[in-house]
Amino acid sequence: MVKAVAVITVSDTCFKNNSHDTSGPCLAQLANEVFPEANLHTIIIPDEKEIIERELKYFSDSNIDLILTTGGTGLSSRDVTPEATKAVIYRDIPAISVALTLESLKKTPMAMLSRSVAGIRDKTLIINFPGSKKAVIECFEVIRPVLSHAISLIKNEHVEVKSTHDSMQSGHICPHHSSVDVSKVAFRPRESPFPMVEMSEAWKIIDSVMAQWTERLEIVSIEDGLGRVVAQPLHAKEPMPPFPASVKDGYACISLDGAGVRKVRSALTAGDAPTEPLLPGECARINTGAALPAGADCVVQVEDTKLVSASDDGETEFEVEIMVAPKPEQDVRPVGYDIPMGAVLTNRGDVLDAALIGLLAGAGYQNVTVKAHPKVALLSTGNELQEPSEGKLRPAHIRDSNRTMLRMLLREHGYESIDCGIARDSPTHLASALATAMQRADVIVCTGGVSMGERDLLKPVLLKDFNATLHFGRVRMKPGKPSTFATCLFEGKTKYIFALPGNPVSAYVCCLLFVVRALRVSCGRVAEWPRVSVRLEEAVTLDPRPEYARAALQTRCRDRGDLPTAALLGNQCSSRLLSACGAGALLELPAGGAGRILPPGAVVSALLTGRLDLTVIHSES
Numbered sequence: 074m075v076k077a078v079a080v081i082t083v084s085d086t087c088f089k090n091n092s093h094d095t096s097g098p099c100l101a102q103l104a105n106e107v108f109p110e111a112n113l114h115t116i117i118i119p120d121e122k123e124i125i126e127r128e129l130k131y132f133s134d135s136n137i138d139l140i141l142t143t144g145g146t147g148l149s150s151r152d153v154t155p156e157a158t159k160a161v162i163y164r165d166i167p168a169i170s171v172a173l174t175l176e177s178l179k180k181t182p183m184a185m186l187s188r189s190v191a192g193i194r195d196k197t198l199i200i201n202f203p204g205s206k207k208a209v210i211e212c213f214e215v216i217r218p219v220l221s222h223a224i225s226l227i228k229n230e231h232v233e234v235k236s237t238h239d240s241m242q243s244g245h246i247c248p249h250h251s252s253v254d255v256s257k258v259a260f261r262p263r264e265s266p267f268p269m270v271e272m273s274e275a276w277k278i279i280d281s282v283m284a285q286w287t288e289r290l291e292i293v294s295i296e297d298g299l300g301r302v303v304a305q306p307l308h309a310k311e312p313m314p315p316f317p318a319s320v321k322d323g324y325a326c327i328s329l330d331g332a333g334v335r336k337v338r339s340a341l342t343a344g345d346a347p348t349e350p351l352l353p354g355e356c357a358r359i360n361t362g363a364a365l366p367a368g369a370d371c372v373v374q375v376e377d378t379k380l381v382s383a384s385d386d387g388e389t390e391f392e393v394e395i396m397v398a399p400k401p402e403q404d405v406r407p408v409g410y411d412i413p414m415g416a417v418l419t420n421r422g423d424v425l426d427a428a429l430i431g432l433l434a435g436a437g438y439q440n441v442t443v444k445a446h447p448k449v450a451l452l453s454t455g456n457e458l459q460e461p462s463e464g465k466l467r468p469a470h471i472r473d474s475n476r477t478m479l480r481m482l483l484r485e486h487g488y489e490s491i492d493c494g495i496a497r498d499s500p501t502h503l504a505s506a507l508a509t510a511m512q513r514a515d516v517i518v519c520t521g522g523v524s525m526g527e528r529d530l531l532k533p534v535l536l537k538d539f540n541a542t543l544h545f546g547r548v549r550m551k552p553g554k555p556s557t558f559a560t561c562l563f564e565g566k567t568k569y570i571f572a573l574p575g576n577p578v579s580a581y582v583c584c585l586l587f588v589v590r591a592l593r594v595s596c597g598r599v600a601e602w603p604r605v606s607v608r609l610e611e612a613v614t615l616d617p618r619p620e621y622a623r624a625a626l627q628t629r630c631r632d633r634g635d636l637p638t639a640a641l642l643g644n645q646c647s648s649r650l651l652s653a654c655g656a657g658a659l660l661e662l663p664a665g666g667a668g669r670i671l672p673p674g675a676v677v678s679a680l681l682t683g684r685l686d687l688t689v690i691h692s693e694s
């Protein structure tokens with residue numbers, strides 16, 4: 074689907090005087106006919122190569138699907154649109170230029186003098202049109218039949234909508250050779266070769282590696298911006314209110330008139346534009362939100378007035394008495410009272426919430442530039458796994474719960490993901506599934522195959538077949554010890570791989586502690602989970618590794634200084650996903666060993682990783 078189109082008029086003359094631009098609006102209208110749903114951006118820029126390149130890059134890097142330029146394709150020394158376009162596209166489409174020229178030649182030999190270029194930058198189609206309105210109309214008809222199809226092909230939409238499971242069956246998987254040898258099972262390492270890093274070190278590594286993710290921006294409709302990080306500050310284009318507005322239902326008055334009887338000159342409900350100014354001794358009946366008439370400087374609420382005279386049928390008020398002398402500005406919101414003209418509405422780095430989006434809607438903004446999220450792919454691994462939807466379980470098989478759980482967990486925290494199916498525990502299959510995931514995403518999250526079994530092949534495949542850098546391969550934590558974080562270069566781009574353990578709770582906890590953190594860092598958000606002190610409801614036996622226990626938090630607050638209490642959600646073994654159901658927090662239990670026990674009432678820290686409605690907290694800390 075085409076979401077956004079940009080039309081760029083390139084012309085020194087039109088840049089100086091916008092009203093000279095006829096080809097730009099014409100092209101915008103034609104584009105709008107073909108893609109009525111798409112956001113349309115139009116700008117006029119001078120014939121400067123650097124500026125043209127900058128704008129083409131900006132729109133392309135903002136995920137605009139189609140950029141149409143008009144102007145600057147001729148032979149004069151200022152005509153540089155084709156040169157700027159060639160400088161930014163990654164692939165050219167010469168046949169589009171040929172088709173445009175051939176068609177135009179049927180109308181005029183002058184078509185020989187146009188040098189239009191068409192090409193692709195990343196996922197954006199860019200096409201140059203000549204600068205005259207007539208030529209724009211003729212050329213547009215040439216490309217109209219192929220535009221949608223070309224854009225779908227560029228965006229790989231047919232691939233995006235298919236799950237890799239389908240792709241595997243229909244041969245879409247990207248084959249990748251593996252040089253991992255699994256035959257010498259007897260000689261496999263008996264000790265893990267991967268050093269065990271502390272949790273604090275793992276977080277430091279993630280933060281510094283993910284900070285290198287090349288920040289990209291995209292323009293989204295404000296409603297698609299919920300939870301996204303603002304990339305460009307936005308200012309109020311109008312004051313709010315745009316007129317002096319009444320705060321009360323009552324009478325607009327002149328404060329100098331003081332208390333006493335007033336002639337009711339007019340009635341103003343919200344939305345009425347006042348036409349007559351108020352004269353001394355007069356008032357206007359007015360409603361909350363209605364515009365004050367000229368001359369009025371205050372509002373007296375109806376409760377502070379008395380009717381003096383009215384028409385017999387009660388339809389018209391003639392006179393009212395103002396009981397309390399009003400002050401200037403009383404119950405009036407002056408122009409710009411809520412938002413002055415030019416005020417900052419959002420700053421770079423703000424996270425868009427409902428109120429902010431409402432503010433932008435009220436200020437007339439339809440789109441907002443936000444930081445792009447990295448694309449995330451989810452891949453399960455394991456010969457024992459079946460699709461959850463399969464009817465009957467085969468012998469010694471289980472249904473894949475991790476992929477669904479992780480997709481939902483990421484969504485809970487604002488990140489969508491691409492489903493890459495289940496890979497089998499064979500080096501070639503695993504390498505091919507990873508390559509397919511890397512083609513589709515920046516961040517690959519997979520589960521299973523990272524520990525010590527002879528079919529735990531994730532680490533060797535990443536190291537040998539993808540020449541990956543393993544930033545860590547084991548972490549001193551429970552659950553999640555064999556968690557792995559790696560990066561590699563794939564088709565010229567860095568890919569970030571989180572290979573989480575297969576145990577469902579390990580995958581859950583590590584997704585929260587590593588993957589969500591990484592995604593937050595990549596788009597400039599606060600990495601840390603909020604941390605509070607809590608009191609254990611019952612005694613807890615400590616593991617030799619620091620443990621992230623799933624717990625429900627509650628306050629039974631009697632004193633203001635009381636801490637929330639934390640109750641562990643049953644047996645904490647790594648396979649029991651029930652222990653994460655309804656978890657409002659992960660308790661950071663310290664390393665213990667030798668049966669060390671924390672007694673009931675002991676204070677530990679808790680990371681607030683769950684939905685807020687799962688956590689009943691009323692605490693001062």
Ligand SMILES: Nc1nc2c(c(=O)[nH]1)N[C@H]1C(S)=C(S)[C@@H](COP(=O)(O)OP(=O)(O)OC[C@H]3O[C@@H](n4cnc5c(N)ncnc54)[C@H](O)[C@@H]3O)O[C@H]1N2
Nearest residue numbers: 453455473474475521522523524525529554574575576579
């Ligand atoms: N000799 C050792 N064995 C194990 C060690 C160790 O240090 N030495 N570590 C243990 C720890 S800790 C963990 S955690 C697990 C990690 O296992 P893997 O990441 O290799 O995962 P698998 O072996 O593939 O599977 C483990 C477990 O999880 C189930 N699983 C896997 N994928 C899914 C899925 N998508 N949905 C539901 N369940 C899944 C799988 O069936 C296994 O039961 O290793 C220990 N072993």
Ligand code: MOO
Nearest residue numbers: 552553554579647
């Ligand atoms: O570390 Mo594993 O995740 O204990 O179960």
Ligand SMILES: [Mg+2]
Nearest residue numbers: 522524526529
């Ligand atoms: Mg294993």
